[in-house]
Structure formats: structure tokens, C-alpha cells
Amino acid sequence: MNRLQIEKLMNPYLDHLQPYPFAKLDQLFSDLAPAAAKTRIALSIGEPQHESPAFVVQAISDNLHRVANYPSSAGLPELRSTIALWLKRRYGLPDIDPDTQVLPVSGTREALFSFAQAVVPADRTALVMSPNPFYQIYEGAALLAGATPHFINCTDESALLPDFSSVTAEQWQQCQLLYLCNPGNPTGALMSLDQFRHIIQLAQEHDFVIASDECYSEIYFDEKSPPPGLLEACVAMDNNDYRNCVVFHSLSKRSNLPGLRSGFVAGDAQILRGFLQYRTYHGCAMPIHHQLGSIAAWSDEHHVQANRQQYRDKFAAVLAELDGHLPVMLPEAGFYLWPETPVSDTEFARQLYAGENVIVLPGRFLARKSGGINPGENRVRMALVATIDDCVEAAQRIVQRLEKG
Ligand SMILES: Cc1ncc(COP(=O)(O)O)c(C=O)c1O
Structure with missing residues (x-):
């Protein structure tokens, strides 16, 4: 059966589904190699990494x-x-x-x-x-x-x-x-x-x-x-x-x-x-x-309070590193940072991947054009789910990259 026939058999609404943001990210990085000397730190995926109770x-x-x-x-x-x-x-x-x-x-x-x-x-x-x-x-x-x-x-x-x-x-x-x-x-x-x-x-x-x-x-x-x-x-x-x-x-x-x-x-x-x-x-x-x-x-609730404390410590440490380098604030809740980027969000993500082996998600992949704008453009999402050491290391590398200009 060729591709067209398979598609004809399927619900046409499937065609309207957009690729998931991580598929767009793979595409964005497809012509790049990450900085080989540096370990990979992914701030892109919102998967909790703290220990299960x-x-x-x-x-x-x-x-x-x-x-x-x-x-x-x-x-x-x-x-x-x-x-x-x-x-x-x-x-x-x-x-x-x-x-x-x-x-x-x-x-x-x-x-x-x-x-x-x-x-x-x-x-x-x-x-x-x-x-x-x-x-x-x-x-x-x-x-x-x-x-x-x-x-x-x-x-x-x-x-x-x-x-x-x-x-x-x-x-x-x-x-x-x-x-x-x-x-x-x-x-x-x-x-x-x-x-x-x-x-x-x-x-x-x-x-x-x-x-x-x-x-x-x-x-x-x-x-x-x-x-x-x-x-x-x-x-x-x-x-x-x-x-x-x-x-x-x-x-x-x-x-x-x-x-x-x-x-x-x-x-x-x-x-x-x-x-x-x-x-x-x-x-x-x-x-x-x-x-x-x-x-x-x-x-x-004890384990939930302890979990919050881990995020509190991580956000404090990361924001202390980024302070004065990237316009970013403690969110009201949740485990993401949503800073504006000094260059376009996609370009910033590419620079961090190629230069620092740090992976962030371009905001435009999380939004659609509406009312003439894509409100995710020129922002990135950074999930602080990795260990505090990895999150701080990622923040330091981001600062180094920003200082290189
Ligand atoms: C906003 C939002 N809603 C729902 C979910 C799904 O979470 P789960 O299916 O693990 O409950 C996620 C997962 O990342 C999320 O970010």
C-alpha cells in the first residue's frame, strides 16, 4: 500500500496535528553538533527528576x-x-x-x-x-x-x-x-x-x-x-x-x-x-x-513540602547565576523559567546547543500565531527539573555564552 492510500484510510483531522515541540527541536538542531567537550544538560523537557516517594x-x-x-x-x-x-x-x-x-x-x-x-x-x-x-x-x-x-x-x-x-x-x-x-x-x-x-x-x-x-x-x-x-x-x-x-x-x-x-x-x-x-x-x-x-x-503532604523545598533551592541558585545577564524572574509557581532572549528564541537555542550543550525550548514552538503575533517568540522555556548542580552548571554556561555575545 503506498502512502497516499494509507492516508486516505485515516481520519483527515490527523493531518491538522502539528509535530510535537520536541520534534521541531530535533529539526532545529539537525545541522548542528553539540559542544562535544561538555556534558549534555537538557532544560527542555518538563519531566520531574526528583525521587519518587x-x-x-x-x-x-x-x-x-x-x-x-x-x-x-x-x-x-x-x-x-x-x-x-x-x-x-x-x-x-x-x-x-x-x-x-x-x-x-x-x-x-x-x-x-x-x-x-x-x-x-x-x-x-x-x-x-x-x-x-x-x-x-x-x-x-x-x-x-x-x-x-x-x-x-x-x-x-x-x-x-x-x-x-x-x-x-x-x-x-x-x-x-x-x-x-x-x-x-x-x-x-x-x-x-x-x-x-x-x-x-x-x-x-x-x-x-x-x-x-x-x-x-x-x-x-x-x-x-x-x-x-x-x-x-x-x-x-x-x-x-x-x-x-x-x-x-x-x-x-x-x-x-x-x-x-x-x-x-x-x-x-x-x-x-x-x-x-x-x-x-x-x-x-x-x-x-x-x-x-x-x-x-x-x-x-510531607513529601510534597520537601519537593517544593528542592525547587525553591534550585530556583534561588539558578536565578543568582542569571541575575544581571538574562531578564528572568522567579515564576509565581511551576518549575519553568520563561525569559526573553537577547536574539531570536530559535537562534538562542541553537547557540546554547552548539556552544554549551545546553538544551532549551524555543517559545515559538509552544505557541501559535494569533492576533498577528506569536507570543512565544523571543522567549525560551527552561525546566529546572535536573539536579541543582546540573541546573546551576547550565546557568553558568548560559552566562558564558551571553558574555561571548
Ligand atoms: C500543562 C500540563 N498539563 C498536563 C500535563 C500532563 O501531565 P500528566 O499526564 O503526567 O498528569 C503536563 C505535562 O507535562 C503539562 O505540562
Whole structure:
């Protein structure tokens, strides 16, 4: 069978999917060789590198025999109630029903992607909105659901948050689903409770669903002020059944368990009922030993505080190196730096790769042109996930490169 025939057999929406940012990066570096004398330090991938908590790994291995059982799509009642308790503690929610308002998922990536299929009717005039720059799954979810992505720019002028004032009433009317990312990847910016409230009012007025991706919510710098969340904002405006709203959380970043594939969705019971029905067919129920490990993880905050301390130390050390050399600030939350670059973002990434064997991600690969600009241009994303020594070494090499001009 030749290529054309294979393509003809496939869903034409697949053609609209963009290569992933890391594929674009490989292409960008394809004519370069990295500085051979220097070890490779990758700040490009947002994969947590801190150690997974031993007690969670133990809980998983103690329950490996549960591979003998099929897991259910709704997950174990004990897992759902542990998550509901966590949400109440974390966000001060007066009530959340573990049976109807909480659903375990196999990591937020698959859930964010499949959610659009469950929510959005296949109709190209339907808009699925997201911040710009953004986590690329939102775009793929919109396209494969048969809808049209609409990107809302996050620039300095809007404090790196989506500029909702740029969206017209007609566009809100066409909106079926709005993805939020709070804390933002890559910006690290946080929406306030008031900003959440404003968007919830718009969702109710124009009848769309808000999917708030809060998978970085537990990586923050001031122990006394954790990032606010969408469900917390619902309660603050007496939307106690979380109408139109769902949040996505994950153990990947909070607990350094990216391989566990464990997260949850919580909020509006009506939406979750439909999503659960969808998931029964989707067939991605979490293995029972992973659910039991997840119960252990959601029940403990000590390891999460220790994790935050590691990021705090790393950000302080790296920012001390970069200070005065690169316009960069401590983000409000999350584990990314999002500095402006002295030359174009792609050129800066090439220089660092060829000259220093340090890999950063050009911001333009994380954003699309919208309103005449690509808001990722002339910025790079640097994930401080490697060891503190590697992160500091990368910062020193970046400074050396900048000094060479
Ligand atoms: C903004 C954002 N959302 C979701 C995810 C997916 O995380 P996971 O599927 O591990 O929960 C990531 C992963 O990097 C992310 O950056």
C-alpha cells in the first residue's frame, strides 16, 4: 500500500496535528553538533527528576498481585474519597461528593485530550479556547474533536495570563470548551480568584465548559500562599455544585510520579457523568495497584513540602547565576523559567546547543500565531527539573555564552 492510500484510510483531522515541540527541536538542531567537550544538560523537557516517594513505590509493589483484577472506569471508592478529602483540605471546599464529582484518570494528559471528545460536538464552528502559549494536547484535543482551536495570547501586557478581553461576545458564544492552565506552562503565571470568577460568569452566560489544568498547583514558592484553583473560585461565588467547571490534577509533578499515570478530574457532576460514560468506552481505567499507590500519595503532604523545598533551592541558585545577564524572574509557581532572549528564541537555542550543550525550548514552538503575533517568540522555556548542580552548571554556561555575545 503506498502512502497516499494509507492516508486516505485515516481520519483527515490527523493531518491538522502539528509535530510535537520536541520534534521541531530535533529539526532545529539537525545541522548542528553539540559542544562535544561538555556534558549534555537538557532544560527542555518538563519531566520531574526528583525521587519518587519510597512509601508510594512500596504501596504499589505490595499490591502488584492486583494485576489479576480488571479495574473499573470510576476507580476505587477509597481513591475517590481520598481525593475528595484532599480537595477539601487544599482548597477549603465545604463539600465535594466522591461518587459523582471526582473521577480518577490515567494522568492528566489522556484526560485533557479525551475530555474534548466527550464535551464538544463535532462541528468546525465550535471553538475550543486555550491560552497561547499552551500545552499542545489542548490543540490536538480540539482538532480531533472536530472543533476549531482559538488561542488567547498571554503576553507581558496581560501579565502573562490569557487576555480574555481580546475575545468577542460572538466568539464566547461559539465557545464550547475553554482550557485554562493554572499555574501556567510555560509562563508560571497564576490567575486570581477574581479572574477565575469572571471566567465562570462568562461560562454560565455563554454556556461553555471550563477545563482548568492545575497539574502544577503544588509547585509554588511561598508555603503560605498556595495557588488558587477553579473549584475554590466556584465556592467563593456560591456555585457550590461547580456548574460548568472541572479541574484536572496529577501526581506526576506533585509527587514525582510521572510514570504512575495517575491524576483526577473533579467538578460538575453532570459533566463527569458524561465523561465517565465516555471513559467506559475509552477503556483507560487505572490499574488497581496504581490506585492504591495513589491513595498513599494523596494522603501525605510531607513529601510534597520537601519537593517544593528542592525547587525553591534550585530556583534561588539558578536565578543568582542569571541575575544581571538574562531578564528572568522567579515564576509565581511551576518549575519553568520563561525569559526573553537577547536574539531570536530559535537562534538562542541553537547557540546554547552548539556552544554549551545546553538544551532549551524555543517559545515559538509552544505557541501559535494569533492576533498577528506569536507570543512565544523571543522567549525560551527552561525546566529546572535536573539536579541543582546540573541546573546551576547550565546557568553558568548560559552566562558564558551571553558574555561571548
Ligand atoms: C500543562 C500540563 N498539563 C498536563 C500535563 C500532563 O501531565 P500528566 O499526564 O503526567 O498528569 C503536563 C505535562 O507535562 C503539562 O505540562
